[in-house]
Amino acid sequence: xxxxxxxxxxxxxxxxxxxxxxxxxxxxxxxSAQRNTSSLSKTIAPADPSAYRAVRVGAEWRNPFLIVSRDxxxxxxxxxxxxxxxxxxxxxxxxxxxLPAAAWPYGLVVAVQEAGLRGxxxxxPIKKNREQLLQSxxxxxxxxxxxxxx
Numbered sequence: 001x002x003x004x005x006x007x008x009x010x011x012x013x014x015x016x017x018x019x020x021x022x023x024x025x026x027x028x029x030x031x032s033a034q035r036n037t038s039s040l041s042k043t044i045a046p047a048d049p050s051a052y053r054a055v056r057v058g059a060e061w062r063n064p065f066l067i068v069s070r071d072x073x074x075x076x077x078x079x080x081x082x083x084x085x086x087x088x089x090x091x092x093x094x095x096x097x098x099l100p101a102a103a104w105p106y107g108l109v110v111a112v113q114e115a116g117l118r119g120x121x122x123x124x125p126i127k128k129n130r131e132q133l134l135q136s137x138x139x140x141x142x143x144x145x146x147x148x149x150x
Contacts, residue, residue, distance in 0.1 A: 038140035047109035047143040069115040116150035
């Protein structure tokens with residue numbers, strides 16, 4: 001086969017590969033924008049790291065504090081030393097959206113910590129809940145301040 005006969009195939013292949021690459025990249029950003037139906041980023045100021053950078057004790061954290069466990073996510077708001085409400089990952093964003101603006105003094109940021117006390121077989125469900133939670137928070141534009149397990 002001559003070079004003239006092979007050129008269109010190579011050109012076509014390169015074009016198709018490029019189109020597939022570009023189309024696989026573009027929708028992800030569009031999906032993220034479409035999935036961000038949370039009102040949080042519209043009503044709460046962006047995270048202000050200078051406001052919470054010095055906080056080193058959970059009891060001093062004033063924004064929502066999320067603890068990932070086998071059974072779901074415990075959400076503590078206001079005083080993180082007080083026990084919070086445990087819910088499935090899917091209910092966390094709607095719960096956070098209902099909190100008053102005063103619950104977000106550091107802006108749109110939450111502390112996330114995995115439960116320290118674990119039973120046999122807890123690691124996998126905790127990891128799954130954490131991954132789903134982080135995905136959900138990211139899609140809503142919520143910054144995560146990771147905390148070590150207790």
